[in-house]
Amino acid sequence: MKKETDTDIKSNQEQSQPSPDNGNQFSSSRRRFFKLLGGGIAVTFVLQDAFAFLADPENTAVLQQASPKEVGAWIHIGENDVITVYTGKVEVGQNIRTSLAQVVAEELHVPMASITMVMGDTDLTPYDAGTFGSRSTPSMGPQLRKAAATAQAMLLDMAAEQWKVNISALRVADGKVINTKNNKSLSFGQISKGKQLLKEISDNTSLTPTEKWRVAGTSVPKVNGRDLITGRHKFVSDLKQPGMLYGKVLRAPAFGASLATVDLSAAKAMPGVVVVQEDDFIGVAAPDAPTAAKAIEAIEVSWNKTQQPSRSNIFDYLKQHATDGRGGRGSAEKGSIAQGMAAADKKLAATYKVDYIAHAPMEPRAAVAQWENGKLTVWTGTQRPFGVQDDLASKFNLPKEKVRVIMPDTGSAYGGKHSGEAAVEAARLAKAAQKPVKLTWTREEEFTWAYFRPAGVIEVSSGVKNDGILTSWEFHNYNSGPSGIRTPYEVPNQQIQYHPVESPLYQGSYRGLASTANIFVLESQMDDLASLVNMDPLEFRLKNLQEPRLKAVFEAAAKGFGWGKTKPAPNHGYGIGGGTEKAGFTATCAEIAVDPGTGDVKIVRITTAFECGAIINPEHLDNQILGAIVQGLGGALFEAVDFENGKILNPHFAQYRVPRFKDTPAIEIITLNRKDLPSAGAGEAPIVGIAPAIRNAIADATGVRLKTLPLVPDGLKANLGAP
């Protein structure tokens, strides 16, 4: 819990000491703080840490260590009526820039247009661990609401004092405090004029109840939408600095390869080209990108290769190199598997295999790095600006305040941009060249040297009574990861284990993380169990489910889809799947059609129901669900990273198929608005029901119960041929 002491500082020097031991420090910090921001009032978070940091005159950064352990944010109300929100969160297409501004506009009673969001700049925004795990809406949203409400309370107090009236006579609208007795008004800027007031966010502040929302809860359009459709927005890859060079890095031919011999002389002889070699890192910076590419080509190099896994043996590799997993992340144990299996009328065991897949964000990794007077500034597209700041500080042995990372709104991530590879590479080149350097990864580099959603093997063994009650559930996940590993169904006897493996390819986060694998297996197995006891798949799920929010989305999806109302046409099938992840609840129904001649599978229609508490922006929520469905289709049907002996074989869009216009079926999205519940994030969870719903629909149409992701990269012909 945060302290609720009022650290309001009046401009009067005598009143500006919150505690006797750091008074001088405090007031000098406050002066520096407002020097950077301009006068006005500000509401911040964990104020003491911020002042301790600002007290160091060497620091040019503002509040970057304000709250190292927690998510931080603050709001400044300027004398010019401009309201600036500072948050370490970043925009990668999830429209958080819009929805966070909405909650501030709501609590402050100001028009959206008066709010400027400063995001993901390590010099200007408080520390933030990163934009991932669907945390921005549930954790940053409420903090900003409290900060805004605290600011409004301050403004009311100040207006009441100025007019010598009781606060109850005042109301706030459109960025003004209005005296209801005489209809006089003061804008927020007028009230804050000449002031330099700081206040800590109060946990006591009363927030606008959801049912009274007027800005939050509505479909406010994307705040910088016009910049994107006119090409005016500058992504990192669009940035230029005076005198900037263009970088390129020499890449190994495969994972596990190391440098044997290298001759840099031809590259070094090229005019204007700077060549850098530090151990296995070799890169160049040149006056233009074609010259940089030519310089890399001019390097004569040979590599020592090592034996590496291939896609054809990856699943054996993962099983063989797995750790025990007992007691590790995601593990759960309950009852006795032996007793559970003994109590079962029917038993079912299966092994599932899930390929590596790529995020393939449309904007590949990029960075612009610049060294100036011993300070490094890097613009880069990352979900963790402060994490990349740490990486850079440690790489170049710099104090953190000598490293600034700035993240302009970036061309998507989907969990794939937690890291800062391009930032470190560009900074190395810029340091050697003593000029700013831009490095933009090629699509091939992005497909090879970024990281993938993990491949995995999942073994599940389960038991059920003839009446459809689950008795036993044993689940072993090798390398896919622990997210979504626990079953939401009621099973008295459970053993669930995640067995980590040292992955031969780079792997990391993804949209919905491992739940795209775990819930696929869970919901496929549930379908097969339903079939074993001759129950309708929906009825079987509901019978074993108590979580009311998950039940509600299953029922909503089924109703929208018309589940149980019609039989599928010949060669068509219906399937259902769902689950919960990151406090979002989702269920999908799918209709597919199989061409019995060619084995081609076509998705006819998808109905997804989703619930994430109180909805902040209905259109943007709809768009996130749509995005999750379309991305989910790719991972379900055909996406897979192919590799042989550590070399990626399909690092291009021509070979790595992603969903396109033609792959998109009819889509129905149903959102359940639970105004009584806190808002949760929505970028990830709606993806988890897609693959199992499609898989189960294929089973319904053909009887083929697929156990791989992707399901049908080459259609179903091979499966239909075998009886």
Add this chain to the structure above:
Amino acid sequence: MELQVNGIKHTVSAWSETSLLYVLRDELDLTGSKYGCGEGQCGACTVLMDGKAVRSCRVPLSATQGKQITTIEGLEKEGQLHPVQEALLNVDVFQCGYCAPGMIMSAVALLETNPQPSEEEIVAHMNGNVCRCGTYPRIVRAIKEASNA
């Protein structure tokens, strides 16, 4: 070499085999056209050449001689957005927006030759443009809206 972009004649220093996308972005600082793959597979770099949609990453500078190039920067006329841009804004289509300029140029080219396309025609024409955020149905809706404008 010379290059006619958005009605303005430029003299550029790049070699004749250099890609149009490179010249637009790095020489002329018209960064609205995006690099997405460099092989004509994603459509992020789409521009108009004499009114036809082309993938500028696959067009060498030599092939642009005597042609009129239109990029995303040339669509807005005196603050007035093109109907396709208006419709995309109205439907609030985009998430990250990196694919947007290429999508818009492809859609503009479609409506030039086929002012009232069917949904199937829109899907067929736009299939070479990738939106990894998955906004396809919204883009289709916006193009339909623009075609009725």
